[in-house]
Amino acid sequence: MQMSDVVLTAAVRQNLLSLQGTADLLATTQGRLATGKKVNSALDNPTNFFTAAGLDARASDISNLLDSIGNGVQVLQAANTGITSLSKLVDTAKSIANQVLQQPTGYSTKSNIQFTGTGAPTGTGGATSADLTTSKLNGGVYTFTNSAGTAATITIGTAPSSFNPVTKTAQVQSLAQLNQALADAGVNLAGSITGPDSLTLTSTNDGAGQVITGTAVPAAPVTLDAINISGNAAGGGAGGAVVAAVPDPISQQARATLVSQYNQILQQITTTAQDASFNGVNLLDGNSLKMIFDETGKSTLTIAGVTFNPNGLGLSQLTAGVDFTDNVLTGKVLTSLNAASTTLRSQASAFGANLSIVQIRQDFSKQIINVLQTGSSALTLADTNEEAANSQALSTRQSIGVSALSLANQSQQSVLQLLR
Structure with missing residues (x-):
């Protein structure tokens, strides 16, 4: 037997429709409480759903860039660490040259x-x-x-x-x-x-x-x-x-020993510059670093590398019996070392400025991700307090609807009593 074959009074039908509506609202409210969202699909609110999806997608893209930005920070940190070590090595070379100046006349x-x-x-x-x-x-x-x-x-x-x-x-x-x-x-x-x-x-x-x-x-x-x-x-x-x-053979032998020590320092400068890399990028060995800060690839920063081997710093290997033989030649070496120190300090300052920029953009990216996610949540998240209150109200309404439906059926129950 089909529902259309069942004859219901107008009062019963009205109460039935009311109960069905209440049940639908109660199901929607329970779904919001379960998911924590008031917009779970495009059917709930197309505008909010697709707007929130766009915000979430952008937040995800920027979040993916944070890893490369973090790597860039480490590359700069490695370069800065390398420059610090190179500066100490150059200072050691200066100390050796100053020892030559304290030697007896050659x-x-x-x-x-x-x-x-x-x-x-x-x-x-x-x-x-x-x-x-x-x-x-x-x-x-x-x-x-x-x-x-x-x-x-x-x-x-x-x-x-x-x-x-x-x-x-x-x-x-x-x-x-x-x-x-x-x-x-x-x-x-x-x-x-x-x-x-x-x-x-x-x-x-x-x-x-x-x-x-x-x-x-x-x-x-x-x-x-x-x-x-x-x-x-x-x-x-x-x-x-x-x-x-x-x-003077004795003095020149002492100076030749200092030449050997100086050349060892230059060798350490070479290897230190080569070792100052992170993830295959070495800003002290001629590599450049390109940073991308937004999902469109339009916001970028290219950090040019330098070659800080001895040649790049204006230093060269010395020859015993030719260099350090008198104070004039030693002074020329000291002049080159002082120039190398100035170059290192200048580049350290440049890398420091770049590191500051990258860290600022890193913090900005984190904050903009939070803004995007907050905006998305405002469009889709449900107010659990409100939905809980709605659930209680709908449960109460459902109970009242059931009672109203029972009252609407009382006339038919009276007829049933007569038939008995």
């Missing part, structure tokens, strides 16, 4: 050259330390040219003046003025009177191993630690034979 005899004056003296009796012009050295013009091609000219005359750093010239009269002019010009020579008309120029302790060459015209020597001297002008006279520097 030469038992320093190189020198003697000039005999040919000029017209202003007096008689030859040269004195107070007045060189009283000898045939008067009017002599001496040009000193270093390996860099920088020339300084000093003239012996009766109108002494201080060294001019612009024109790199000076005019001197006394021996003290000559030596001061040599020092001001950065020439590692000291003058001494070795005869009535003779001037000898001898290497100082700092440049004890330099090679002196007497030339007819100023010219840059090809040797790193060398100087050419031209003294052929009126009064200067021709240079005599150059006395070469004689190395």
Whole structure:
């Protein structure tokens, strides 16, 4: 028998429909309480469902990027750790170079050259330390040219003046003025009177191993630690034979040992730079790092790597018997080490700024994920307090509906009693 064959009164049908509606609402409320969501499918609320799905998808995409951002932070941390170690190694190399400066002079005899004056003296009796012009050295013009091609000219005359750093010239009269002019010009020579008309120029302790060459015209020597001297002008006279520097074997052996120690430090600089990698990326070995901060790939940061092996830092292996042989050559090494320290500090600052940017973007990504998830939850989550109250109210309504349905059936029950 079909339901349409059953005859129900209007009151019963109305109560039945009411009970069915209440049951549907109660099922919906119980479903919300069970899932914690008021929008479980597009049928519940299409707008909220698809909006929340979009927010959740973006939050998931950004969350996936957090892993690569975290790796980027570690790459920068590894590079910073490497730079810190490299700085310590460079400081150790400086310490070795400073030990060289504290060693005894590396030469038992320093190189020198003697000039005999040919000029017209202003007096008689030859040269004195107070007045060189009283000898045939008067009017002599001496040009000193270093390996860099920088020339300084000093003239012996009766109108002494201080060294001019612009024109790199000076005019001197006394021996003290000559030596001061040599020092001001950065020439590692000291003058001494070795005869009535003779001037000898001898290497100082700092440049004890330099090679002196007497030339007819100023010219840059090809040797790193060398100087050419031209003294052929009126009064200067021709240079005599150059006395070469004689190395001190004991001192040079000590310096050679320090060269070996220095080279070991450079080897450690090489390996340390190579080991400063994370997950196959080494910013100290020429690798670059590209960071992506958003799901579209439009927000990026590319961090350029550097090559911080010895060559990249401007340092090179030294050769025993050639380097560290005197203070001038040692000073050149110290200059390179100081430049390397400056380079390391500058790059550490650059990496530090990049690390700060990456960490800020990492925190931002975490916060934006929270915003997206909160927004999604606001569109779909149910208020459990409200739904619990609704459940109680609907249960009560259902009970009342059942009672109302029973009352609606009382007339039919009366007929049943008559039939009995």
